[in-house]
Amino acid sequence: MMDKLRAIKGILLIGISVSFSLSVSAEEEEFIVINGCELKPYTSCPGADLRNTNLANMDLTGSDFNGADFSGSDLRHIVLKNANLRKAKFTGANLARADLRHANARVANFDNANLQAVRGWAMFAQVASFKHANLQGANLEFGRIAKAKFHDANLQAANLEMVWAPKTDFLRAQMQDINLQETKLYDANLQEANISGARTYFTIFEGANLEGCIGCPENW
Secondary structure: OHHHHHHHHHHHHHHHHHHHHHHHHHHHOOOOEEOOEEOOOOOEOOOOEOOOOEOOOOEOOOOEOOOOEOOOOEOOOOEOOOOEOOOOEOOOOEOOOOEOOOOEOOOOEOOOOEOOOOEOOOOEOOOOEOOOOEOOOOEOOOOEOOOOEOOOOEOOOOEOOOOEOOOOEOOOOEOOOOEOOOOEOOOOEOOOOEOOOOEOOOOEOOOOEOOOOEOOOOOO
């Protein structure tokens, strides 16, 4: 009887050991490493080279990617909420439906990037560049985009309600049906932009360049 009990105890211990070993292995394999950057929430990878990589659906909440390069990468549905993206490069990257809420993207480069339906609530993007970017349906509500450049960008049906945008450059931007309610556009450039169908209740256009703008108020 005692031999049977010892045998059963040994089998149970082996099972527990194997289970623990498998769980540790699973944890070790949970996060991938690219060019020395461990891709996980709150990681620190300033200046990381992440060009042309597939990071779709990853959760990188609160991470530090100051000066990192994501050019040409697949970042669809990525979570970069509260992340430090200052001076990061996203040229030609696909950020469709990415979560950028409260992210610090000051002086970042999003030229030619796809930011369709991105969640950028209260995002900081002062002096950032969005030239030729696709921001259709993007939500930048309460964001800060002072002095950012949106030359030839597509902002159709985007939400810029309560956005702080003094001296922001929307040259030739397509902004049909955009929500500009209570947006602050002090000294902004809307030359040749199209904001037809825009919601402009309490929008401030003081000092803005409205030359050739379609849908902009006259004699504001």
